Amino acid sequence: MIIQEITIRKMKMMMKHPFTTSFGTMQEKDFLLLEAKDELGNSGWGESVAFSAPWYNEETLETNLHMLQDFLIPLVLGKEIGHPDEVSGLFSAIRKNNMAKSTIEGAIWDLYAKRNKMTLAQALGGERDKIEVGISIGIHERVEDLIATVRGFVEEGYKRIKVKIKPGYDVEVMRELRKQFPDVPLMADANSAYTLNDVELLKQLDAFDLTMIEQPLASDDIIDHATLQKQMTTPICLDESIHSLEDTRKAVELGSTKIINIKIGRVGGLTEAKKIHDYCMEKGLPVWCGGMLESGIGRAHNIALTTLPNFILPGDTAGSSRYWEEDVITPEVVVEDGYITVPTAYGIGYEPNFRAMDKFTVETYRFKAE
Numbered sequence: 001m002i003i004q005e006i007t008i009r010k011m012k013m014m015m016k017h018p019f020t021t022s023f024g025t026m027q028e029k030d031f032l033l034l035e036a037k038d039e040l041g042n043s044g045w046g047e048s049v050a051f052s053a054p055w056y057n058e059e060t061l062e063t064n065l066h067m068l069q070d071f072l073i074p075l076v077l078g079k080e081i082g083h084p085d086e087v088s089g090l091f092s093a094i095r096k097n098n099m100a101k102s103t104i105e106g107a108i109w110d111l112y113a114k115r116n117k118m119t120l121a122q123a124l125g126g127e128r129d130k131i132e133v134g135i136s137i138g139i140h141e142r143v144e145d146l147i148a149t150v151r152g153f154v155e156e157g158y159k160r161i162k163v164k165i166k167p168g169y170d171v172e173v174m175r176e177l178r179k180q181f182p183d184v185p186l187m188a189d190a191n192s193a194y195t196l197n198d199v200e201l202l203k204q205l206d207a208f209d210l211t212m213i214e215q216p217l218a219s220d221d222i223i224d225h226a227t228l229q230k231q232m233t234t235p236i237c238l239d240e241s242i243h244s245l246e247d248t249r250k251a252v253e254l255g256s257t258k259i260i261n262i263k264i265g266r267v268g269g270l271t272e273a274k275k276i277h278d279y280c281m282e283k284g285l286p287v288w289c290g291g292m293l294e295s296g297i298g299r300a301h302n303i304a305l306t307t308l309p310n311f312i313l314p315g316d317t318a319g320s321s322r323y324w325e326e327d328v329i330t331p332e333v334v335v336e337d338g339y340i341t342v343p344t345a346y347g348i349g350y351e352p353n354f355r356a357m358d359k360f361t362v363e364t365y366r367f368k369a370e
């Protein structure tokens with residue numbers, strides 16, 4: 001296929017509920033959508049999961065826009081691409097900026113699947129027709145409110161509850177949750193809020209039979225996590241620290257992690273995500289698909305990835321209505337009884353809802369092959 005035209009939309013959407021992590025609160029979501037067109041007029045869609053501020057990692061919406069416009073788009077426009085696995089090769093001279101790279105690579109995967117009359121899940125080698133999902137719940141000032149929120153999602157059928165923790169909002173919160181929900185799979189995500197000075201405190205979490213603790217220590221660490229894992233029975237799951245298959249291999253060899261949260265944007269795209277999946281499967285480590293509060297486009301990519309066989313644990317891919325009054329795809333992503341039915345239409349399997357998309361588009365940038 002030849003990439004003839006690329007359109008980027010800068011989007012602004014309000015989330016239904018504020019989302020608070022150990023870093024702060026988000027309610028407005030600014031992000032990029034990218035549409036790539038081939039020479040036959042097919043369209044593929046990708047989403048940049050970078051936030052407007054660099055708290056999760058160093059990328060932002062604006063750095064992604066810069067990388068896309070000035071470096072990445074010129075490397076694919078007018079190029080003949082046989083398979084999306086080739087895209088990372090085209091980008092090999094550009095360091096890091098994984099979320100920016102993933103935005104184009106995702107659109108090219110969608111295009112490839114559509115041209116070949118396959119679902120994205122099939123193009124990736126996925127097998128499931130429905131996926132099990134959990135939900136990630138932000139920090140609530142009052143524990144009573146957290147319990148009520150968790151209860152609502154448990155009643156909706158979500159298969160696993162993840163809550164954000166931070167110093168001062170951890171052991172007692174998890175103790176109370178476990179007491180209220182003795183049988184629900186529970187986990188905690190610290191987004192790097194602790195250090196090895198907190199080992200004694202973190203060890204107290206072992207009493208609550210958590211499925212895992214996600215990224216307790218520094219976002220760039222794989223050494224201290226190994227030290228911590230030796231002292232805790234709760235499995236550690238790395239999120240922020242993993243950017244590639246190589247990072248995964250090193251963390252696994254060191255014993256820093258027993259489970260991997262795969263986020264497509266963080267690892268630079270679906271090709272790398274699949275490599276990490278395959279490696280973990282071979283090593284006997286379960287993986288699950290993380291979330292970045294995506295719109296329907298990024299959500300659709302997450303669903304397709306989660307159909308691969310080693311996505312054994314429920315992911316953070318909740319339904320559209322958990323985040324948005326109105327999503328940018330049709331139909332929206334629906335969770336029933338804790339499952340999402342994998343769409344059967346070609347490519348990402350959902351159509352863009354242009355009426356909604358236009359409403360949330362603040363700026364459009366268009367690039368054409370010569």
Ligand SMILES: O=C(O)CCC(=O)c1ccccc1C(=O)O
Binds near residue numbers: 056290316317
């Ligand atoms: O619902 C989602 O999309 C996932 C929510 C979540 O946990 C999260 C949201 C934004 C940034 C980082 C994370 C995380 O997994 O650490």
Ligand SMILES: [Mg+2]
Binds near residue numbers: 191214215240
């Ligand atoms: Mg996380």
